[in-house]
Amino acid sequence: MKGLVTKSTGSWYTVKAESGDFYDCQIRGKFRLTVKGITNPLAVGDYVDFEEKSPHTITVIHPRENYLIRKAVKKTGHGHMIASNIDQAILVATVKHPKTSLGFIDRFLISAEGFRIPQIILFNKIDLLKDKDFEYLDHIMSIYKKVGVLCLPVSAETGEGLEAFKDLLLNKTSLIGGHSGVGKSTILNKIHPNLAQKTAEISDFSDKGKHTTTFAEMFFFDDHSKVIDTPGIKELGLIDMEDFEIADYFPEMRPLRNDCKFNNCLHLREPGCAIKTAVEEGEVSEERYSSYISMITNDDNRR
Ligand SMILES: Nc1nc2c(ncn2[C@@H]2O[C@H](COP(=O)(O)OP(=O)(O)OP(=O)(O)O)[C@@H](O)[C@H]2O)c(=O)[nH]1
Ligand SMILES: [Mg+2]
Ligand SMILES: [Zn+2]
Structure with missing residues (x-):
């Protein structure tokens, strides 16, 4: 069968x-x-x-057709498949409680971009944000919107944004990922009350989640709309990616690569680098470029 x-x-x-x-x-x-x-x-x-x-x-x-991978928990240098055959990868991120770093957001987007899986970022817990936090949120949303990622501010607490989110799930298989404690299961429970997924408060001490969801699981909203709730991801490894191809997974850098003086340019300190020029001219954001640099130079973050 x-x-x-x-x-x-x-x-x-x-x-x-x-x-x-x-x-x-x-x-x-x-x-x-x-x-x-x-x-x-x-x-x-x-x-x-x-x-x-x-x-x-x-x-x-x-x-x-595709799959997303995180680093295996033990330091074996191996990866662990989170889920496969997905139509869209939805990252739940938070500005506060806990804070999701831009480096992590970019790693998630790049893992999906490797297979050209469309990406969405849900910025959850906006009920906790003050004016200053909203300014930061607007700033980072503008970075990701500019590179074609759909961004949606939501609150599982107040329900804000959840109707729009529900519409995005129609007739697709969606993976929901993110750090532990960002509210992945709470959001799913809210839009589909029959799920009754376990959720838990994050620790006051470390501001980290407790890895409440322990196994990835697919839920069916209807015959054609499926969501996969996943356990909190600590680290994403960039699997099967060579240094020279990483810029290809940044959609805004991809078309510039051919304009670099050297065809083996890694866009670090080489002269005549079209990507560095684009950063200086504000075409490529400083934040995305620093994520790129950290992926190339930090061996510990690779496998
Ligand atoms: N204030 C506020 N709290 C929220 C919101 N969404 C979730 N929470 C709280 O955040 C905590 C963690 O939520 P979970 O849904 O368990 O988080 P998770 O992402 O599924 O975590 P793991 O299963 O460990 O990966 C719970 O105490 C939720 O009540 C929100 O929009 N606002
Ligand atoms: Mg969960
Ligand atoms: Zn270059």
Whole structure:
């Protein structure tokens, strides 16, 4: 039978068959590693074939259109697939409580851009913002809007922006990602009260979430609209990306690359660099350029 993986605990997989029924399935050892350097063989969003009789063993994993990867928790240099076959990647970010760094936002966008998966940023918890914070929010939203990313300020607390968000989910498979404690599960509960996903207060001490959601899970708003809630991401590794191609995943830098004097230009200190000129002229934002630099120069952030 053919089905769609809707939940993965690492040892068991929930699969929704074409009939609409859910099955608990297991995998065979030979699937242990389907993608080189990735610790999990199957991800939520994968299409599989599985045996009808118990124990339902998954026999085939259909080719993936795309997937998002985070760093594996152990420092093995490996990646962990968060989810696959997604139509849009939605980052839940917060200006406060906890604060999401621009470096993290850019890594998320770039991971998706590698597969040309459209990206959306939800800036949640706007009920907590003061005037000064709104100025900062406007500033960073202008940076991302300029590079073609849809930005939506929302509050799961007051409900502001959630109707518009709900419309964005129609007829698509959406991944919801972000740091722990930014409100991913709270937002989903709010727009779909039957979900009753577990949520938890963030720690006052560290201003960090507690990793309340532990496994990625797909929910169905209707037959064609699916959302994948995911556990808080600490770090995103840039998997399978060579230094020279990273500028390609910044849509505003992509068309400039050919204008650099040297065709192996990494846009750091080389003379005649079109990207650096664009930064000086304000065409490429300083913030995006610093994210780019940190991705090239910080080996610890690569794998
Ligand atoms: N003030 C305020 N608090 C919010 C908002 N959205 C979520 N929270 C609170 O933030 C805390 C964390 O929310 P969760 O939904 O558990 O966060 P999460 O992103 O799912 O976290 P993980 O599952 O750990 O990745 C909870 O105490 C929520 O009530 C919001 O818009 N405003
Ligand atoms: Mg959660
Ligand atoms: Zn250059």
